[in-house]
Amino acid sequence: MDTTAKTVLAAPAARSMVRLQIFSYVAPLVVLGLALGLSWYLWEKEKREIEAVLQGEFDTRVRETVSLFRERMLAYEQALRATHGLFSTSEAVQRGDFQSFVSNLHIQNHPGLQGMGFALIVPSAEREKHIAAVRSQGFPAYTVQAPSGSAASTSAVYFEPSGSTFLSTLGTDYFSEPSRRPAMEIARDSGGIAVSNKVKLPEEDAAEVQAGYRMYLPVYKNGKPHETIEDRQANITGWIYAAFSMDGLMDNILGERANITVDVYDGGDERSDDQLIDSYSDRVGGESAVKLFYASRQVEVGGYAWTVTARSLPNFTTAIAIGKLQLVARLGAAASVMLALFTWLLLRRRIRAAAVAENLRIAKEYAEAASHAKSQFLAVASHDLRQPIQALSLFVATLQAMARKPTLSGTEVGHIAGRLQTALNGLGRLLNGLFDLSRLDSGTIAVTRRPVEVAGLLAELHTAFAGPAQAQGLDFKVVTSHDLWVDSDPLVLSRVLSNLTANAVRYTEKGRILIACRPRAEQLEFQIFDTGIGIAEDERNRIFGEFYQVPNVARDREHGLGLGLAIVHRSVQLLGGQIRVRSTPGKGSVFSVLLPRARMPLAHQPVLVPIEVQPLSGSILVIDDDPEIRDSMQHVLAESGYAVHVAASLEEALALTDAHGASISMILSDYRLSPSSTGVDAISAVRQSMGRDVPAIIITGDTSAGPIADAASHGLRLQYKPIDLQALLALMKEEQP
Template structure:
């Protein structure tokens, strides 16, 4: 083995040492330059007849042609055997065309003047035809090799290429032997070559030259030596063309030079294929073997290889130092040739055991080095298998474990010396063990108490908070007065702040208990950034801060990670920046640095002194104790950010100057991902999203029942709400499962809790979905809900849109749904769906703006027509401008677009202004007529 690794690459390496600065061999360039120089001297060479008669030149011609034929045959054999390579198209194409050259050039050689008749009499005309056919086909083939990229040809494609060349060669034979009179003359005795022959020869030379230049370009670009040789071969074939044009007699110097050039060209083509198919793979294999040799020699353990007869195949330098012999001496021999018989028999026995078992075996043994050292080694013998899994021999690794065994012996001696004191020590250890067990039990109890306290605290706060936020959401939706809506919005914001504090404490407790794990999902970076900015930018604007966002152009659309936790980190940093900045700006910059995602949040706030930066990530602390009073907060936000970033495998950096601001940078590993499919847009709240649904609910808290009833009534659903699971289950038995589309249940209730209630519902009505409503926000709570048979878990305080989304996702379709919106006709100008979403189902407000439109726009069509008739472009532009906002508020996009175009045309005094004004007047009349027809009649108390 070692002989194969260490030997012979240097021998062939020398052939390729003379290279250009770009790594290409110099030899093909030297050959091409020298042969070009000889051709350039052609006009100065005499037209000398080197042979007195064609018959005397015939053996030389035959020899030169057979050299080219033999080389081409070798190219075919080599190229065809390389067809199993990964990118085989170039080799197969060269092999096929060289086979064609062999077939046609044999016909040319045997048809030469003076040769015995081959099918038909030999003649210059016949020989020249085969010659030109060969030149053109080979030239086109080399041109194809130059322009076609290397690729993998299947076996079928390779045989098709070969068959095509054979078929073309057969066609050339058929024409040359039987239908030569179909072609123009190429040679006329007494006159010489015809213009047809000269033109075809020049065309072939041009094709070869172009192919050579293209191959040279590829060789420079791809740094491939084989392409350089191929380019030189094509260039030499091109240089041969002028010699076959200017020669006067087949026995003169120029004809001989042309044939010599041809033979040299095919030798270069063979060299090209040899470099690509043999030399380059061999060099790569030699490098791999040298690397393997270096690796095994660098290992201090004894490594050796044996065949199935236990004859040595090779070993590393460490083994050579142990054996005191070189590989050359030991390869092919067994341990019986070197070791004492009993030792050799022991080695052979272990070899046989491993070969029989087919798996690794190990043993310990003492070995002696030539310098007298005696060491204990642990020998592991492993099967050596070939690519097909065949057992070829043994790989052995012997590791010196002398020091380890001595240490183990010393340890045993120490243990024995301590045995006398064991009795007393056992008592001490037992007492200490009891103390540790008690301490561990106490720590676990305190951890459970802490966890239960946090869970109960979260539950007790979320329960009343659910009522507060629920009523605030209902009040915000039902109030038309902006001041009242603003008051409810302030309640919601304050409640969300309290909810954020609770969530921070729960997240920190999970992190401290090592129970927080990250999800591996796909993060839509753009959406995540936009959502985070939307959550914070309003607060920044309300403080008069300049809020800037800069996204790098090279950011990927998506990456792998936990979307929720990354968003949590970004929102925390942005919220901190806004909170601690009185004036100036807050900026967010997102960029990438190689495989790292960088989030940079900077502000012009109060800043942090260097003495306080070290305390930033300490739980329940802020950089300055006074900031807790001035700015609020738990002091957990940055701690959670730091722990989450650590879990993500990143780091968070801080730079700050007191009075000037702070900069936080988060560096995270970036793994690009396929962007998630765009989720369908959530429908805007309209107040009728649950119309037609009937819900059964179990909730023991009276206020929460009231909130739930109001929420679902506002959304158009019918609700049957009971005080506990027992009553709800009894009602479900009485009404039957078909009476309800979905079931909502609280978790902590008297009589029957939510888990037991869900299990009973699953038994009674397997297809009826159950959703849990709980003030417990722990992840374990959701798992318990799902395990009990619920389809989803909604945490309190309840978000109306979130609850509606869950109900719509899981509820069984209602038998009928009342239409809350008038059905538009096919020619309706109004986007009724858009109007409904814009004003969130407030039909009274929609009727009001309809009334205003009828009152104020009734005379506008006539005014438009009058302005168009009189050519008053300023009046047309004024009226169109006013209609843009009106039609926008009424959700009439087509008419709004027409108003915009009319206004622009009027400002530019465009000739089509009058026609657009007339269209706008007609469209407005149609809109007013539709509003009048759909608007309900006034009530008696109006």
């Protein structure tokens, strides 16, 4: 390409680069603004949710407080009616009778109730006779404190428990007091209970005035009618009354949780100046992160109304709630800044990449671009099992070529070995899927069911998947109760839930993933919700089949075989449970696993401490009919510090036993040695020849029930192929005597 062509191509590219550079500065600011807006929305949403919870708790506290207030008032009323029964069943109630009856009421157990009394109506004609009678009972200073010239007056003659309060009120004409008379008249005319206005208690001084009340119940002449107002006014003999203080009534009404305050107002208007009591006058706490709550209720007892108001204090908002709001705000701000910074870095990288790409295109490096495209095509075209096998072949060929060099670099060998391990790991994952499915088909997986704590199980899931999910921009949550236990095998169940969760993360591009567990009668239901691509109705019956995959670009890059849900389905059946799926294409899916619920607590499991594997003191006899396996086992065990003898058959093993039997301390044998003999036969023959039970392990790739049962009947441990060297060495250590 000549210079003119380069100039023609460079001008549009330069303009594009300028636009991209401007965009690289504007876009992060826009992202920052949007992210901060989203953070503010989430903060407000969290705040509203916290306020809704606190509102419910506040309403409950108010209901409990108002209910307790009403209950205490009704207790006063019940005590009053019980005392009225004494007068209704007696011709004349003497002082001792009244004292004994009130004592049996145990009024000291009723907060705020100061005592029970009786105010007698004393006609003016009988006043002197009445005074003389009371004085003869041990009250020489007694007199009736009545207005002069009145036809009748009242006198407080009884009050229990008696004391200085009683002596100061003995003979008082309550009917003449404006604060009491309306209630006494209402009680007299209605035949029911009435409550007086606020009164000053007799033991108070001007410095400290309590709010006191009297609750009245009329007493009529026995046997006389009192159906009409006229009858009641004509036949009334006096009033039983209960004296109580509002301070005592409100005492400890909030319990130990002093995070709200309750005010009681005299009458039905809370704006009245006659405020009776503030349940918590010493306000505590500072500013609240959420709004404070308020409620007002009216309580009516005995024809009298009170207004009870409640307000939350700043410390009503828990430290946890405040901490959550602060955490949301901080995380939101941090995430917004990080997202904006990431956007800027991404765009800057894109600018640099675009510049490099343009320079490469102008410099005519089409060959390198074509080579790269070819490599990419070959990488994408390789599929499933052929991919790792092809990689292994290429790396083996590389090692063979390197072996022909006069000098061999350890760095190069280490690099190739690492890549070989990566390919082997990929192949191992695919083979493990087939291996697990084979074991499930053959019924050789044994489950050990025991009570498993659900909270701990789901916490492990959260730890494993929250990071990857959040890295994809997904909201990942786990919800469960801390008192749920499931009867299951923890390892199998963990793999089931991990597989379902991994699928949810893989198939969800935006939205959220929720893992929950809730009780269903005698079962527990584990649910995995996602807002992914969903599953069409005609595919729901096929997703649990072998080798079936829901189309997804991200999954296609992972070279899966479509065995995950097939393994999940069979594992759940093995655990005695059920699995269900509900899905809406484009909106998401819900996978539900039902398992038996456990009732007993989980026993503590012993902690497994890794033990360093030490080589055996003797040698190892390896029996395998595959020469490559024999050779690789001999080399890898020798590199691990063991002396190794290898045999291809039972006969060769016996020959080696005759020559080296004294030094052999362990036997590793393949299960299928020939059509007529197995590894179990070879181990038994070698042990018989040596005259002792040498520790032995069967190594096999056969997952059918036959080899497992055969090995178990002879007390032999199994190690499945492909072999994990560290797992094999650990098993050998366990088998050492």
